Amino acid sequence: MMGEDCDGYGRTANKNILLKIVILGDGGVGKSCLMSRFISNHFDDHNFHTIGVEFMNKVVEVNGKQYTLQIWDTAGQERFKSLRTPFYRGTDICILAYAIDDRSSFNNIKTWLNEFLHYAGVKNGIEKFPFIVVGNKSDVSSKDREVSHEQLKQWCDENKISTYLETSAKTDSNVVEAFSQSVQRWADLEQKAEKELRMYHHPDTVTLHGSSVSSGFRATCCSRFMSDT
Numbered sequence: 001m002m003g004e005d006c007d008g009y010g011r012t013a014n015k016n017i018l019l020k021i022v023i024l025g026d027g028g029v030g031k032s033c034l035m036s037r038f039i040s041n042h043f044d045d046h047n048f049h050t051i052g053v054e055f056m057n058k059v060v061e062v063n064g065k066q067y068t069l070q071i072w073d074t075a076g077q078e079r080f081k082s083l084r085t086p087f088y089r090g091t092d093i094c095i096l097a098y099a100i101d102d103r104s105s106f107n108n109i110k111t112w113l114n115e116f117l118h119y120a121g122v123k124n125g126i127e128k129f130p131f132i133v134v135g136n137k138s139d140v141s142s143k144d145r146e147v148s149h150e151q152l153k154q155w156c157d158e159n160k161i162s163t164y165l166e167t168s169a170k171t172d173s174n175v176v177e178a179f180s181q182s183v184q185r186w187a188d189l190e191q192k193a194e195k196e197l198r199m200y201h202h203p204d205t206v207t208l209h210g211s212s213v214s215s216g217f218r219a220t221c222c223s224r225f226m227s228d229t
C-alpha cells in the first residue's frame with residue numbers, strides 16, 4: 001500500500017510500534033524505581049534487589065507516533081548475570097544507569113555497555129544503536145554527589161553516545177524525558193537506517209562507488225510493527 005501516510009515499505013504512520021527497552025546498571029542505582037516512576041508514577045523507598053528480570057508495558061506518544069514501550073528492569077548484582085543476559089537479544093533501546101552519588105556505578109557503565117554489546121549481539125558500532133546514559137538520584141545533596149554532569153558528558157562524548165541526562169526517580173525529575181529521548185534517538189537512527197536501505201534497494205538512483213551499504217540497525221524492524229490499535 002502506498003500513499004501519503006505510507007513510508008514506502010507499506011507501513012502506515014498510525015501504527016503502534018513495539019520497542020523493547022532494557023535498563024542496565026549496578027545494583028542499587030535505581031533501575032526498578034525508574035521503571036515504576038515511569039509506568040505508574042510511583043516511588044517506593046524499598047531496598048529489594050531484582051532477581052533476573054521483570055518487564056512492564058506502557059503506551060506513549062512521541063512526536064505524534066504511538067509506541068508500546070516494553071521496559072525490562074534487570075538485576076544489577078553480579079550473581080544474577082546468567083539470569084539477565086539471555087534477555088538482551090531483540091532489544092531496541094538500552095538505558096545504561098548509574099547513581100550520581102556512587103562513583104563506582106559510574107565507572108562500571110563501560111562494563112555494562114560491553115556486556116550488552118556481547119550478549120545482545122550488537123555488531124555495527126555503538127553510534128548505530130540507541131544507547132542512553134542516565135545518572136539517577138539527581139536529588140541527592142551536592143556534598144553526596146560523586147559524579148559531575150561534566151564527567152557524564154565527557155564519558156558519553158568519548159564513547160560516542162549522544163543521549164544522556166540526570167534523573168531522579170524519587171522527585172520525578174527527567175524520568176519521562178529519559179524514556180521519550182530514548183524513543184526519539186531510536187526513531188532518528190531508524191530513519192537513518194531506512195534511508196540507507198532505500199539507497200541499497202535502488203542502487204541505480206545513487207552512486208555507491210562500489211561499496212556495499214548496510215544500515216545494520218534492526219534489520220528485523222518490520223516484524224515488530226503491530227496492528228492498528
Ligand SMILES: Nc1nc2c(ncn2[C@@H]2O[C@H](COP(=O)(O)OP(=O)(O)OP(=O)(O)O)[C@@H](O)[C@H]2O)c(=O)[nH]1
Binds near residue numbers: 168170
Ligand atoms: N535519593 C534517591 N534514591 C533513589 C532513587 N531511585 C532509587 N532510589 C533508592 O535506591 C535504592 C535502590 O533502588 P532500586 O530501584 O531497587 O535499584 P536497582 O538498580 O533496581 O537495584 P537492583 O535490583 O539490585 O539491580 C532504593 O532504596 C531506592 O529507594 C532516586 O532517584 N533518588
